[in-house]
Amino acid sequence: MSERKYIVGNWKMHGTRAMLAEARAIDRSAERLIKVEVAIAPPFTLVHACRKEATLIGIGGQDCHHVEDGAHTGDVSAAMLKDAGAGFVILGHSERRANHGETNADVKAKADAAIAAGLNIIVCVGETEAERDAGKAEAVIAKMLAGSLPSGGEALTEKVTVAYEPVWAIGSGRTPTPEEIVAMHTSIRKQLVKAYGEEGASIRILYGGSVNAENTRELLADDIVGGALVGGASLSAESFLGIIIAAGDLGEE
Numbered sequence: 001m002s003e004r005k006y007i008v009g010n011w012k013m014h015g016t017r018a019m020l021a022e023a024r025a026i027d028r029s030a031e032r033l034i035k036v037e038v039a040i041a042p043p044f045t046l047v048h049a050c051r052k053e054a055t056l057i058g059i060g061g062q063d064c065h066h067v068e069d070g071a072h073t074g075d076v077s078a079a080m081l082k083d084a085g086a087g088f089v090i091l092g093h094s095e096r097r098a099n100h101g102e103t104n105a106d107v108k109a110k111a112d113a114a115i116a117a118g119l120n121i122i123v124c125v126g127e128t129e130a131e132r133d134a135g136k137a138e139a140v141i142a143k144m145l146a147g148s149l150p151s152g153g154e155a156l157t158e159k160v161t162v163a164y165e166p167v168w169a170i171g172s173g174r175t176p177t178p179e180e181i182v183a184m185h186t187s188i189r190k191q192l193v194k195a196y197g198e199e200g201a202s203i204r205i206l207y208g209g210s211v212n213a214e215n216t217r218e219l220l221a222d223d224i225v226g227g228a229l230v231g232g233a234s235l236s237a238e239s240f241l242g243i244i245i246a247a248g249d250l251g252e253e
C-alpha cells in the first residue's frame with residue numbers, strides 16, 4: 001500500500017456560483033474518504049466562495065502572476081489567491097503554455113512567487129504527441145522541469161507537486177499505458193532528485209489526462225503515481241467522487 005493519493009480537480013474555465021453545490025458535495029464525501037487527499041481548483045471568481053463552502057478539501061487557483069501587485073490588468077497575484085483562501089496554485093498548465101505563451105522561465109517566476117506568498121504549487125509538464133512519437137518525451141519533460149521548478153533553499157517537499165500531463169491525453173479520452181506513466185514518473189523522479197537532492201525523492205508526482213472513474217485504478221496503481229490532476233471528470237461531484245473512491249482503494253490512511 002502506498003501513501004494517500006492526491007486527487008485534484010481542475011475546473012478550468014467552468015463554473016458559476018451554481019457549481020458551489022458540487023464543491024459542497026465533494027467536501028461532504030471527503031470527510032468519509034480519509035484515504036485520499038482531495039482538492040479542487042475553481043476559477044478565480046469562486047475561490048473564496050469554495051473555501052467557505054468546503055472546509056475539508058484543498059482549494060487552489062489555476063494560475064497567478066509573478067509579482068505581488070501592480071499595473072497588471074486582468075491578472076491575479078499569489079498573495080491575492082492566498083488572501084481569498086487558496087492553499088495552492090496550479091502553474092504551467094499546457095493550456096496556459098500554449099494559449100498564453102508561458103515559458104519555463106515564466107512558470108519558475110510564478111512558482112517562486114507562489115511559494116514566497118505561502119502557497120503550495122502544482123507544476124505541470126507534458127509532451128506533445130509529435131514529441132512522444134519522435135522519442136523525445138523524456139528529454140522534453142526534463143528540460144521543462146529544469147526550467148520551471150522553483151528555486152531550492154527551503155523545505156520544498158511539502159510545497160511542490162509535479163503533474164505529468166501529456167498534452168495529447170488532455171480532454172482526448174486517450175491515455176498513456178500504465179507502463180508509460182510509470183516510466184515517465186521514474187524519469188521525473190530522477191530530475192527532482194537532481195534538482196533538490198534527497199528532498200526531491202519525496203516530491204509528489206501526479207498523472208493528468210483523461211482520468212475517469214473507470215481508469216483510475218489502472219493508471220494510478222503504481223506507488224510512484226502520487227495521484228491525479230483531473231479536468232473534465234472533476235466538474236460534477238458524482239464523476240469526481242468515482243475517481244476519489246477508486247483512488248481510495250489504492251492508498252492508506
Ligand SMILES: O=C[C@H](O)COP(=O)(O)O
Pocket residue numbers: 010093165169170171172208209210211229230231232233
Ligand atoms: O488539468 C487537468 C488536465 O488538463 C486533464 O484534463 P482532462 O481530465 O479533462 O483530460
